[in-house]
Amino acid sequence: MNADAAISTPLDGEKDAPDTSAGFWSRVDAVLDWCGDRLNPLLVKETRQALKSKQFIVTFSLVLGCVWFWSMFGIAMMGTDAFYGASGADMFFGYICVLAFPLTVVVPFSAFRSLAAEREDRTYELLAITTLTSRKVIAGKLGSAIVQMLVYFSAIVPCLAFTYLLRGIDILVIAMILFYYFFTSLALAMIALFVATLTEQRHWQIALSVLLVAGLMFVFFGSLGLTTQLAYEVWPFSEWEFWAANAGMLTAYVGYFALIFLAAAAQLTFAAENRSTALRCVMLLHQMAWAGWMFWVAFAVAPGGRYSPGLIVFSLGLSAHWFLMGAMMAGESPHLSPRVQRNLPQTFLGRMFFTWFHPGPGTGFGFALTSLATGIGLGALLLIARSANETGNLSALLFLDTATGSQIDHVMALAGSIVAVSHVGIYLGLGRFLVRFVRKFTEPSILISLLLHVVLVAVGTAAPLTIQWTLYPNDYGYSAWQLFNPFWTLGELFSRWQGNAHVPLMLTVLPLLAVGLTLAQLPGLFKELHYVRIPKPLRVSEEDEELHKRRHPPPPPTKKNPWDDE
Amino acid sequence: MIELRSLHRYFGQTRAVDDVSFSVDKGKVFGYIGPNGAGKTTSMRILATLDLPSRGDAFVDGFSAVNDPDRVRRRLGFMPDYFGTYPDVNVREYLDFFARAYGLMGAARRQSVGRIMGFTKLDGLANKPIDGLSKGMKQRLCLGRAMVHDPAVMILDEPAAGLDPRARIQLREMIRELASMGKTLLISSHILTELAEMCDTVGIIEQGKLLAMGSVAEIRKGLAARHQVRVSVLEKADDLAQWLASREGVELPRQENGDVWWEHSRDQHFEADLLRDMIGAGFRVSAYTAHAISLEDVFMQVTEGHVQ
Numbered sequence: 006m007n008a009d010a011a012i013s014t015p016l017d018g019e020k021d022a023p024d025t026s027a028g029f030w031s032r033v034d035a036v037l038d039w040c041g042d043r044l045n046p047l048l049v050k051e052t053r054q055a056l057k058s059k060q061f062i063v064t065f066s067l068v069l070g071c072v073w074f075w076s077m078f079g080i081a082m083m084g085t086d087a088f089y090g091a092s093g094a095d096m097f098f099g100y101i102c103v104l105a106f107p108l109t110v111v112v113p114f115s116a117f118r119s120l121a122a123e124r125e126d127r128t129y130e131l132l133a134i135t136t137l138t139s140r141k142v143i144a145g146k147l148g149s150a151i152v153q154m155l156v157y158f159s160a161i162v163p164c165l166a167f168t169y170l171l172r173g174i175d176i177l178v179i180a181m182i183l184f185y186y187f188f189t190s191l192a193l194a195m196i197a198l199f200v201a202t203l204t205e206q207r208h209w210q211i212a213l214s215v216l217l218v219a220g221l222m223f224v225f226f227g228s229l230g231l232t233t234q235l236a237y238e239v240w241p242f243s244e245w246e247f248w249a250a251n252a253g254m255l256t257a258y259v260g261y262f263a264l265i266f267l268a269a270a271a272q273l274t275f276a277a278e279n280r281s282t283a284l285r286c287v288m289l290l291h292q293m294a295w296a297g298w299m300f301w302v303a304f305a306v307a308p309g310g311r312y313s314p315g316l317i318v319f320s321l322g323l324s325a326h327w328f329l330m331g332a333m334m335a336g337e338s339p340h341l342s343p344r345v346q347r348n349l350p351q352t353f354l355g356r357m358f359f360t361w362f363h364p365g366p367g368t369g370f371g372f373a374l375t376s377l378a379t380g381i382g383l384g385a386l387l388l389i390a391r392s393a394n395e396t397g398n399l400s401a402l403l404f405l406d407t408a409t410g411s412q413i414d415h416v417m418a419l420a421g422s423i424v425a426v427s428h429v430g431i432y433l434g435l436g437r438f439l440v441r442f443v444r445k446f447t448e449p450s451i452l453i454s455l456l457l458h459v460v461l462v463a464v465g466t467a468a469p470l471t472i473q474w475t476l477y478p479n480d481y482g483y484s485a486w487q488l489f490n491p492f493w494t495l496g497e498l499f500s501r502w503q504g505n506a507h508v509p510l511m512l513t514v515l516p517l518l519a520v521g522l523t524l525a526q527l528p529g530l531f532k533e534l535h536y537v538r539i540p541k542p543l544r545v546s547e548e549d550e551e552l553h554k555r556r557h558p559p560p561p562p563t564k565k566n567p568w569d570d571e
Numbered sequence: 572m573i574e575l576r577s578l579h580r581y582f583g584q585t586r587a588v589d590d591v592s593f594s595v596d597k598g599k600v601f602g603y604i605g606p607n608g609a610g611k612t613t614s615m616r617i618l619a620t621l622d623l624p625s626r627g628d629a630f631v632d633g634f635s636a637v638n639d640p641d642r643v644r645r646r647l648g649f650m651p652d653y654f655g656t657y658p659d660v661n662v663r664e665y666l667d668f669f670a671r672a673y674g675l676m677g678a679a680r681r682q683s684v685g686r687i688m689g690f691t692k693l694d695g696l697a698n699k700p701i702d703g704l705s706k707g708m709k710q711r712l713c714l715g716r717a718m719v720h721d722p723a724v725m726i727l728d729e730p731a732a733g734l735d736p737r738a739r740i741q742l743r744e745m746i747r748e749l750a751s752m753g754k755t756l757l758i759s760s761h762i763l764t765e766l767a768e769m770c771d772t773v774g775i776i777e778q779g780k781l782l783a784m785g786s787v788a789e790i791r792k793g794l795a796a797r798h799q800v801r802v803s804v805l806e807k808a809d810d811l812a813q814w815l816a817s818r819e820g821v822e823l824p825r826q827e828n829g830d831v832w833w834e835h836s837r838d839q840h841f842e843a844d845l846l847r848d849m850i851g852a853g854f855r856v857s858a859y860t861a862h863a864i865s866l867e868d869v870f871m872q873v874t875e876g877h878v879q
Contacts, residue, residue: 038677046671050660057659130621133715134644135672275640276623344638399731544633548642 027404042522047145053320094236102234110192110223116150117197139273150194201263201271203452206437258290277342281364320422324429327377331433334369335440336454349538366529381422383538417502427515428491434522464488493546572597572755579626580613587613589779600750602766603759605776611759615728619649637871648725654709656701663697674718687715707738727758802831803858
C-alpha cells in the first residue's frame with residue numbers, strides 16, 4: 006500500500022478494459038465483469054441485500070401467492086365464460102390490484118426507508134466520505150427501486166399475457182397501463198427519496214413517513230379507480246391528440262422528475278457545493294418545454310380553436326409552479342461559499358444573465374418572478390398575436406376591440422394572469438421577509454422555507470375569511486377583504502368577469518403591492534450581487550493541472566531528425 | 572499533511588471546539604487525547620468533512636475540508652467511533668461495496684479487498700455475515716473499510732474503545748503497521764497510555780481547548796518542573812503531614828496508606844534540606860523517594876476533568 010497514493014484510482018480503473026484475447030466464455034465473463042464494474046455501487050449492494058432480506062422474500066411470495074389465488078379463483082368464477090365470453094378485462098383488473106400495491110406502496114416506501122435508515126444508522130456518513138457523489142447515491146437508490154419493480158413485473162407479466170388470450174382487452178391497453186404503472190411507481194420512488202432527504206431528525210422522519218404512507222395509499226386506491234375506467238375503455242390509439250397528450254404528460258413528468266432528482270441530490274451534497282445552478286437550469290428548460298408545447302398547440306395544431314382557456318390554465322399552472330420553486334429557493338443561504346465564488350461569471354454580460362442561476366434567496370426570488378413573468382408574457386404575446394390574426398386589425402393588439410366574445414375572453418385571461426403573478430410576487434416577497442426573520446434564530450432548510458410560505462398562503466386565505474364573516478356574518482359574497490385570498494380572487498375574476506366592481510381593485514392593488522414588495526427585496530438582492538469571482542487556491546489549481554495531465558498525457562515526441570533517438 | 576487552523580465549533584452556547592490549531596507532518600502519528608466530551612470527535616468529524624466549523628478551517632494535504640471536501644475525501648480514511656454496518660451483507664461484500672464507492676474497478680478492486688482482508692486478518696471470515704462478527708472483528712472490519720482506497724491520511728476515532736486486551740493488542744499492531752507504511756495517522760483516545768508508545772506527537776484537549784501538544788517526553792518534561800515526594804516514617808505520619816504543611820515551598824502534603832505525599836516546584840537541594848530538617852525534628856524516616864510522574868499523572872495534571 007502506498008501512502009503517496011493521494012489521488013484514488015478511478016482513472017486507472019478506466020484502463021481495466023475486458024481482455025478480448027481469451028476464450029469465448031472468458032471473454033463473456035470479462036465483459037460482464039467490466040459492465041458490473043460500471044454499475045452503481047449502491048445498486049449492486051442493495052440488490053445483494055434485497056435478495057437476502059426477509060422483507061423482499063415475504064412481499065414477493067405474497068405477490069406470487071395472490072396472483073396464483075386470483076388465477077384459480079378468477080377462472081373458477083368465470084366457468085365456461087373463459088371459452089365463450091370476453092372476460093380478459095376482469096382478470097386483468099384482478100392482477101393489476103395485486104401488482105399495484107407493491108408498485109405504488111411497497112417499492113416507494115422501501116426506497117424511503119432505505120435512505121432514511123442510512124441517515125438514522127449513520128451509514129450515510131460513511132457513504133458521504135467516499136468518492137460517490139450525492140447524485141450517484143440517489144441514482145443508486147432509484148436503480149434499486151427499479152430492479153424491485155422489474156422483479157414484481159416479471160412475476161405478473163405472464164398472467165397479464167394470459168388475460169389477453171381471454172379476450173376483452175387489447176394488448177396495447179395492457180402495455181399502456183403497465184407503462185403508466187411503471188412511471189407512476191418510479192415517480193413515487195423519486196418523491197419518497199426526496200422526502201427522506203428532507204430531515205435527519207427522527208421525529209420529523211416519523212412524521213414524514215406517516216404522511217408518505219398516507220399519500221401512497223391514496224395513490225394506490227386512486228390508481229385502482231383509474232384502472233377500472235381505463236381497462237374497460239376503448240382507447241383512441243388512432244387519434245393524434247391521444248399521443249400528443251401523452252407526450253405532453255411525459256414532458257411534464259421528465260421535467261419534474263429531473264427537478265426532484267436534483268433537489269434530492271442537492272439536499273445530500275456538502276454545504277460548500279453549488280446546489281442551485283443545476284436545479285435552476287432544469288427549471289428553465291422545463292418552462293421552455295412547456296412554452297414550446299403551448300406555441301405548437303396554438304399555432305400548428307389548433308389555429309382556429311379558443312386559446313384563452315389555455316392561457317388561463319398555463320398561467321395558473323405556471324404561477325403555482327414558480328410559487329413552489331420560489332418558496333424553496335428562499336431557504337437557500339444568502340452567503341456564497343468560496344467554492345461557489347470560484348465559478349461566478351466575470352464579464353458584464355455573464356453577470357447580467359447568469360447571476361440568477363447562482364445560489365441565494367435573493368437571486369432565487371428574482372429568478373422565480375422573472376421566469377414566471379417571462380412565461381406568462383410569452384403566453385400573452387401569443388394571445389395578442391392570435392387576436393390580431395383573428396380580427397385582422399391592430400386594435401386587437403391593444404385590447405381595444407372587446408366587442409367580440411373571444412376578445413372578452415382574451416382580456417379576462419390576461420387580467421387573470423396579472424392577478425396570479427401579483428399573488429405570487431406578494432407571497433414570495435412576504436415569505437422572504439419571514440424566512441429572513443427566522444434566519445436570525447436558526448438556518449432554515451428548504452422544507453422549513455416551503456412550510457413557512459404555505460402557512461403564509463393559508464393565513465392569507467383564512468384570515469380575510471374570518472374577518473369578513475366576523476364583521477358581516479350574513480355576507481358570504483366576495484368583498485375587498487378577500488383580495489389576498491388567491492383562490493377566491495381568481496375564482497371571482499374568472500366566474501364574474503363582466504361588470505364586476507372588484508376587478509379594477511384587483512388589477513391595481515395587487516400588482517402595486519407585488520411591485521412594492523419586489524422593490525423591498527432589492528437591498529438583499531444587491532448584497533448577493535456583490536460577490537465576485539475569487540481565484541482557485543493554489544493547491545486546487547495544482548491538482549487540476551495534474552489530473553488534466555493524467556487524462557491528456559502529452560503525445561510522445563515525434564522524431565524530427567535522425568539524431569533525435571540519441 | 573493535516574492542519575487544523577484556529578478551528579471553532581459551537582453548538583448553541585457550548586464551545587465544543589474552541590480555537591484549536593495543530594498540524595501533523597506526512598508519515599507521522601498524532602495522538603489526540605482528552606476526556607469524553609472534550610471535543611476530539613467534533614474536530615475529527617470536521618477534518619473528515621462530516622461537519623462544518625463555526626470558524627477556522629481544517630486541511631488535508633493542503634485542501635480545505637470546508638471548501639474542497641471532495642478532494643479531501645480521496646486522501647482520507649475515517650474510522651468513526653461507531654461501526655456503520657449493513658444488515659444482510661457479509662465481510663467481502665461490505666468491503667467490495669466500499670471499494671466500488673471509492674471508484675476502484677476490476678482487478679484493482681479485487682486486489683484491494685483481498686489485501687485488506689489479509690491485513691485485518693478477516694480472510695477466514697470473508698463470507699460471514701457482519702451481524703455475526705464480534706466487536707473486535709467489527710472494529711478490524713471498520714479499519715479495513717477506512718483503508719480500502721489506500722488513503723494517505725487516516726483518522727481513527729477511539730479505535731480501541733470497548734475492546735478486550737487481546738483485540739486491543741491486535742489493533743495496536745495494525746496501527747503500528749500502518750504507521751510503518753508511511754501513512755499519516757490521527758488517533759483519538761481518552762487514555763494517554765494507550766497511545767503513548769505509538770504516537771510521535773500527542774495533543775491533549777479538554778473543554779474544546781488544546782491544553783498541551785508535543786511528544787510524550789516533551790509534555791512530561793514540561794510538567795517535570797513539578798516534583799512529587801513520598802516519605803515513609805515509622806510513626807507519627809499525621810504529625811509529619813502537619814509539619815510539612817508549615818514549611819515554605821511544600822505543596823499538597825497528605826497522608827495516604829501510612830505514607831506522606833507532598834509536592835514542590837524547587838530543585839533537589841530543597842528535597843535534601845527538607846529531609847535533613849525532618850530528621851532533625853525527630854521524625855524516624857524509613858524511606859524518602861522522589862516519585863516519577865507517570866503518563867496518567869501527566870494526563871491528570873494537564874486536564875482538570877471538566878466535561879461540557
